[in-house]
Amino acid sequence: MMQERFPELNLGKQDCSEVGYTQSALDFPLDLPNRPLEVLLERSTFKLPKKVKSVHVTRPISKQGLQGMWDFLRxxxxxxxxxxxxxxxxxxxxxxxxxxxPHRPGVLYMIFWRVRTSEDPAAAFSWIRDFYSYMAPYVVSPRTAYAACTDLDLGVNNQNGVTTYAQASKWGKMYFKNNFDRLVHIKTKVDPANFFRHEQSIPPL
Structure with missing residues (x-):
């Protein structure tokens, strides 16, 4: 199929591998290819310092834009x-x-980046942030993001004191769009003391 639809990639069977769903978790996103499945039972295995970002695309990216993405990867x-x-x-x-x-009708695809930060943190953070900035003309405006790809660059809750609705909206609206308001009301009703929280959890009113 790849030869029929994307012959310019010149892919052969030797370039591809077929694995089960569980095995794929070792290849991506854990970067542990060719390891036995028992590795998944070792919690210490998953300490992978990294930085992630995500965006949603609603219109095709130009050839020039794709070339720029390729240049960043190099x-x-x-x-x-x-x-x-x-x-x-x-x-x-x-x-x-x-x-x-909320990211439904009109979205063509989501782009997700990840970079390992254990070797050279400064270079890794610079690379992914520059890449993210480069994508501005090609993605949804205002920008949106995928909540499962936690991006602390978007903002974080106050470590001490109360995080206001306005503060949390900076990342909450990007993750959940208009659903953020409903989630805030649910949080206020179910967990008014904010017992369940993390860096970008939804705060109560």
Whole structure:
């Protein structure tokens, strides 16, 4: 199929591997290829210092834009990857307000970056932030992000004291769009003392 639809990639069977779903978790995102599945039972295995970012795309990226992305990938090759997750189909049939995850009709795909930060943190952070800035003309505006790809650059809750609705909206709206307001009201009702929290958890009113 790849030869028929994307002959310019010149991919052969030797360039691909077929693995089960569980095995794929070792290859991506844990960077532990060719390891036995028992590795998943070792919690210490998953200490992988990294930085991630995500965006959603609603219109095709130009050839020039794609070339720029390729150039970025060549600039820094230590523990980096980029994933384009296609949307559409059944995703478009679910309204934005049906569940907390709102990125539905009109989204072509999500772009997810990850860079390992254990070798050269400064270079790694610089690379992924510059890449993120480069993508500004090609992605949804205002920007959105995927909540499972926690990006602390978007803002964090106050370590001491109360985080205001306005503060949390900076990242909350990017993750949940208009559903953020509903989630804040639910949080206020279910956990008014904010017992369950993390750097970007939804604060109560």
């Amino acid at each position: 600039k820094y090759e230590t523990g980096t990857y980029i994933v384009l997750t296609s949307f559409g189909g059944r995703m478009d049939e679910i309204s934005e307000s049906a569940i907390p995850y």
